Amino acid sequence: MEITRTSPADLVRRILAGEKSAENELVERYAGGVRVVIRQSAPDTDADDIYQETFCLVLQKVRRGEVREPERLSGFIVSVARNLMIDHFRRTSKQQAREEPAETAVLYSPEPSQLDRLLQEQRKTLARRVLAAMPSERDRTVLFRFYIADDDKDRICEDLGLSSTHFNQVLCRARERFRALLEEMDSGKK
Amino acid sequence: MDHAQIEENNLIDRYVRGTLPVDLRAEFEEHFLDCPDCVQQLNLATHLREGLRLSAAEMAAAAPPRDSPSVGVRKVFAWRWAPAAAAAALVLALTPSFVLVRQLGSARSELARNQAELSAAHSQAEGMEQAGAAVYILSPVRGEGAPNRIAVPPAPALTVLTLESDFSRFAAYRAILRNDRGQVVWQKDQLHPSSPDAIGIVLSASFLSAPGLYKLALDGQDAQGRYLPAATFSFSASPAR
Numbered sequence: 001m002e003i004t005r006t007s008p009a010d011l012v013r014r015i016l017a018g019e020k021s022a023e024n025e026l027v028e029r030y031a032g033g034v035r036v037v038i039r040q041s042a043p044d045t046d047a048d049d050i051y052q053e054t055f056c057l058v059l060q061k062v063r064r065g066e067v068r069e070p071e072r073l074s075g076f077i078v079s080v081a082r083n084l085m086i087d088h089f090r091r092t093s094k095q096q097a098r099e100e101p102a103e104t105a106v107l108y109s110p111e112p113s114q115l116d117r118l119l120q121e122q123r124k125t126l127a128r129r130v131l132a133a134m135p136s137e138r139d140r141t142v143l144f145r146f147y148i149a150d151d152d153k154d155r156i157c158e159d160l161g162l163s164s165t166h167f168n169q170v171l172c173r174a175r176e177r178f179r180a181l182l183e184e185m186d187s188g189k190k
Numbered sequence: 191m192d193h194a195q196i197e198e199n200n201l202i203d204r205y206v207r208g209t210l211p212v213d214l215r216a217e218f219e220e221h222f223l224d225c226p227d228c229v230q231q232l233n234l235a236t237h238l239r240e241g242l243r244l245s246a247a248e249m250a251a252a253a254p255p256r257d258s259p260s261v262g263v264r265k266v267f268a269w270r271w272a273p274a275a276a277a278a279a280l281v282l283a284l285t286p287s288f289v290l291v292r293q294l295g296s297a298r299s300e301l302a303r304n305q306a307e308l309s310a311a312h313s314q315a316e317g318m319e320q321a322g323a324a325v326y327i328l329s330p331v332r333g334e335g336a337p338n339r340i341a342v343p344p345a346p347a348l349t350v351l352t353l354e355s356d357f358s359r360f361a362a363y364r365a366i367l368r369n370d371r372g373q374v375v376w377q378k379d380q381l382h383p384s385s386p387d388a389i390g391i392v393l394s395a396s397f398l399s400a401p402g403l404y405k406l407a408l409d410g411q412d413a414q415g416r417y418l419p420a421a422t423f424s425f426s427a428s429p430a431r
Contacts, residue, residue: 127241
C-alpha cells in the first residue's frame with residue numbers, strides 16, 4: 001500500500017495555522033537531506049551547528065509566512081542552509097584573521113573522534129567486502145577508477161569498452177551490496 | 191526531476207564527487223531533500239567511496255618499507271605487492287572483527303567473520319593484482335639528481351604512489367601533478383596522510399600516458415584553509431614493457 005505524504009504546501013499551511021506536530025514533521029522529513037547538503041558543501045565544519053540553525057531559521061520564516069512558493073519548500077530549505085554555510089565561512093575566516101594564527105594552528109586538532117574512527121574502520125571493512133564480492137575484474141576496476149582515482153565516467157567506459165548503462169549498474173550494485181552488508185552488521189549488533 | 195533521469199545521468203555519484211554543474215546540483219538538491227530513497231543512496235555512495243579511499247590509501251602506505259635501494263623510488267610489481275597488500279588488509283580486517291566479536295560475544299561468529307574478512311582481503315589483493323596496479327615509493331626531491339623512474343602499466347591499470355615525507359604538520363594536503371610543460375594533468379584536494387610520514391595516492395595510468403618528466407607538488411592546508419608547500423616529488427614516466 002502506498003503511503004501518501006503530506007504535500008509541502010499543506011505542511012506550510014499547517015505550520016501557519018499553529019500546528020506544532022507539523023513543525024516536527026517538517027524537521028523529520030527534511031533532516032536527512034539537509035545533513036547531506038551540509039556534509040557535501042562543508043565537510044570540515046561543525047555540521048550540527050549549521051543543521052540546528054537551518055531548521056530554527058526555516059521554522060521562523062515559515063511561521064512568519066515568508067515562504068513564497070510553499071510547493072517548493074525543499075528549494076527554500078536548501079537556500080537557507082546554503083546561506084548559513086556561507087555566513088559560517090565568513091564568520092570563521094574573520095575570527096581567524098583576528099586571532100593569533102600561530103596559536104590557532106596549535107590549538108587546531110585534526111584528529112577524528114573515536115566514533116569517527118570506528119565508523120571509518122567499519123566503512124573500510126565493508127568496502128573491502130564489496131570489492132571482493134564484485135563479479136569481475138572489470139567491475140572492480142570501475143570502482144577503483146571512479147571512486148579512488150577520480151577518473152571520468154566517459155574515459156572509464158571507453159577504456160573498458162563499457163556502455164553507460166553497464167557502468168551505472170556496476171555502481172548501483174556496489175551501493176546495494178554495501179547497504180546489505182551494513183544492514184547485516186546492524187542486525188548482528190542487535 | 192525523476193529517478194530514471196537521476197540514474198541515467200549518474201547524479202548520485204556525481205553529486206558525491208562534487209562534479210555536478212551548479213544549476214544541476216541545485217535542481218538535484220531540491221529533489222533529494224524530499225526524497226528518502228535518494229538520501230539513502232547518497233549516504234551509501236559517500237560511505238562506500240570513503241571506505242574504498244581509506245582502504246586504498248592504507249594499502250598503498252603499507253607497501254614494503256624503505257630499507258633497501260638508495261634510489262628514491264622502488265618498483266613493486268603487482269605480483270610482489272599483492273601479498274603485502276593482503277597482509278596489510280588482513281591486519282586491518284581483523285581489528286574491526288575483534289570489536290564486533292566482543293559485541294556479539296560469540297566465538298563462532300568470530301571465526302566465521304574472520305574467515306570472511308580474510309577471504310575478502312585476499313580477493314581484493316588479487317583484484318588489484320589482476321587490475322595491474324603497480325606501487326612506487328617516492329621520496330621528495332632534494333637538490334639536483336637523476337629523477338626517479340617509473341614504468342607506467344598500460345591503461346586502464348592503476349599506479350599507486352606512496353609518497354614519503356614529513357606529513358605530520360597538516361591534517362589535509364593537496365596534490366598537483368604537472369607534466370614537463372608545467373601543465374596540470376591531475377589534482378586532488380583533501381588528501382589525508384595514512385601515517386605521519388606517508389600519503390598514498392592512486393592514479394589511473396592514463397594520467398601518465400605521455401612519457402616524460404612529471405612533478406608532483408604536495409601542499410599542506412593550514413587551520414585557515416591556506417595551502418602551503420610541503421614537499422615536491424619528481425619522476426620520469428615511461429611505458430612498461
